[in-house]
Amino acid sequence: MPNPKQRHNKSRRNRRRSGQIKNKITPKKLQKCPKCGAFVLPHRVCPECGYYKGREMVNVLKVKKNKK
Numbered sequence: 594m595p596n597p598k599q600r601h602n603k604s605r606r607n608r609r610r611s612g613q614i615k616n617k618i619t620p621k622k623l624q625k626c627p628k629c630g631a632f633v634l635p636h637r638v639c640p641e642c643g644y645y646k647g648r649e650m651v652n653v654l655k656v657k658k659n660k661k
């Protein structure tokens with residue numbers, strides 16, 4: 594049975610992982626909200642104005658009031 598003689602050290606493991614797409618650390622992709630220009634995650638309602646697909650989905654002012 595093929596068996597590794599020695600364990601790979603942390604730096605070698607991390608070097609390997611840094612090249613893999615699955616484990617790659619990539620900055621989060623952000624899009625600008627067309628309504629208010631804030632950075633928003635794609636396919637998500639804008640947390641600033643509550644708009645998605647050109648319509649108001651969430652009344653942000655109401656939600657903010659309820660939080661307080």
Ligand SMILES: [Zn+2]
Binds near residue numbers: 631641
């Ligand atoms: Zn917005």
